[in-house]
Amino acid sequence: MRTRTDFGARLEALRPEVDAALTAALDQTSLRDAPDGLQDAVRAALLDGGKRVRPTLCLLACEAEGGERAAALPAAVALEMVHAYSLVHDDLPAMDDDALRRGRPTLHVSHGEALAILAGDALQALAFEVLAVQEDAVLARDQASLLARAAGPAGMVGGQHLDLAAEGRRDAVGADEVRDIHARKTGALLQASFLLGARAAGADPEPWRAFGARVGALYQAVDDLLDAAGRGDALGKEAGRDAARGKATWVGVHGREGGRRAAAALADAARAELERRSLPGRYDALADLPRFLLARL
Amino acid sequence: MRTRTDFGARLEALRPEVDAALTAALDQTSLRDAPDGLQDAVRAALLDGGKRVRPTLCLLACEAEGGERAAALPAAVALEMVHAYSLVHDDLPAMDDDALRRGRPTLHVSHGEALAILAGDALQALAFEVLAVQEDAVLARDQASLLARAAGPAGMVGGQHLDLAAEGRRDAVGADEVRDIHARKTGALLQASFLLGARAAGADPEPWRAFGARVGALYQAVDDLLDAAGRGDALGKEAGRDAARGKATWVGVHGREGGRRAAAALADAARAELERRSLPGRYDALADLPRFLLARL
Numbered sequence A, B: 001m002r003t004r005t006d007f008g009a010r011l012e013a014l015r016p017e018v019d020a021a022l023t024a025a026l027d028q029t030s031l032r033d034a035p036d037g038l039q040d041a042v043r044a045a046l047l048d049g050g051k052r053v054r055p056t057l058c059l060l061a062c063e064a065e066g067g068e069r070a071a072a073l074p075a076a077v078a079l080e081m082v083h084a085y086s087l088v089h090d091d092l093p094a095m096d097d098d099a100l101r102r103g104r105p106t107l108h109v110s111h112g113e114a115l116a117i118l119a120g121d122a123l124q125a126l127a128f129e130v131l132a133v134q135e136d137a138v139l140a141r142d143q144a145s146l147l148a149r150a151a152g153p154a155g156m157v158g159g160q161h162l163d164l165a166a167e168g169r170r171d172a173v174g175a176d177e178v179r180d181i182h183a184r185k186t187g188a189l190l191q192a193s194f195l196l197g198a199r200a201a202g203a204d205p206e207p208w209r210a211f212g213a214r215v216g217a218l219y220q221a222v223d224d225l226l227d228a229a230g231r232g233d234a235l236g237k238e239a240g241r242d243a244a245r246g247k248a249t250w251v252g253v254h255g256r257e258g259g260r261r262a263a264a265a266l267a268d269a270a271r272a273e274l275e276r277r278s279l280p281g282r283y284d285a286l287a288d289l290p291r292f293l294l295a296r297l
Helices: A007-028 A036-047 A053-064 A069-090 A107-111 A113-132 A137-151 A156-166 A175-200 A206-228 A241-245 A250-254 A256-275 A284-294 B007-028 B036-047 B053-064 B069-090 B107-111 B113-132 B137-151 B156-166 B175-200 B206-228 B241-245 B250-254 B256-275 B284-294
Strands: none
Touching (some): A007 A036, A007 A113, A036 A107, A036 A113, A053 A175, A069 A156, A069 B113, A113 A137, A137 A175, A137 B137, A156 A175, A175 A206, A206 A250, A250 A256, A256 A284, B007 B036, B007 B053, B007 B069, B036 B069, B036 B113, B053 B175, B137 B156, B175 B206, B175 B250, B206 B241, B206 B250, B206 B256
């Protein structure tokens, strides 16, 4: 069922704004003084494809807190830079060893492994540079703190480590462990998208943690279900890779049918969590987000 | 000739203070919530060995500007984290492919390639986290901006890219190109050490750029001369690697004897640059730094 304020519609509608901010940010950061080959790799990693989910969540959380969307654009750009760097590094031969992403050769295939490592490193630095050029120093510092924790060893990087460490022993990995891996690997940065957006509106970001955690878990659950169902079309990447690599997944723990039911329950809980709050701004698209994620199945 | 206020003596004397700050920082950042395996790799990368040159330069620049050394400790820690991450990534098989550093197996040898990539990524995030926990938000933002630019694609990461891109065509690389590679690869972060330290004292960091650039160039020139002379003892790593990899170096451009003379001229220029300024605090050890670097030869 498609509602009038469907999340997907806003994801599409905001995309030109996000893409323009990404391009402008690249032109305004120190990247313009970088060697050509590296510039090219960084631009390819950031600009070729991508649904811009994290920037959109950041902008919508800012709106929900009654802020001007433009105030959240630097954070939206920084989040997408960290996301892009994580994809490039996760795809490396020593990590998930993926040759295709979004139907194209991954960066280490097209540009070589050294340049892929360096482009990822550069994107992480650029994310913090983008936050640090903001006029409001307290905002810049607070967002940098939130982003560093979400992206760092206790968050995204820690999740990738646990995910790799769990490979090949999927039968020994329980529901709690899968939940922890997902909460870090995918959840932490998705959650941070809401936190940075809320902070851009001048609001306390902390009340967004619960909704962000549920959305993060749901996002990864749906990804695992699509992978197990061979739905490469909806994934935007080759399906069946999780099983092939012996990854610990939502489906491995809950099964296909149980996994769908658990995902639906998670979507209900996420929506209830948001409705429970009395937000000053518009949040209809965020309230629709859990349904939108489930509808990918 | 050893002067009373020799830089080496202060490097040694400040080391316990720097090491204590590094250990304390690790315990106070989000690293404490990271998975054990990753914590272990991050600690090994940051704490095993290292002369702590960058943190020391940062503390001394703060003193030279009349600041309290303690005010520069977060920046000193952040600089060493970025330096440590860069060594781990530079040593990777896809980059310089070094198996030994400071006489020990490099991180990808001891912990595996995936964990080495992730530990480097984590250290970069931690560096910005350490800056962002500072009470003074304007200081935190300004230092993050300086560090991100120095470490990013126009600085350190860009230098590593150019260095790799110049491999194997050393005969075609002129003096200007070698200077540019060094200014980015080693110079940018050394220069940033002075900038962040001066900023911690509340001073304008910009006047430190010229001295920082000369020190950075001299540092790398001495490294190249030691490498060409087979002085692995003074390098702390295997010598002769530059020639073996066909790297563009100071010696390749200036020759051994010409290179020594050019380095000595650079040391004089650096010292003159510092003496020319009227600094409010103690800077005798920094004035001795060019001599100290030359004396490694």
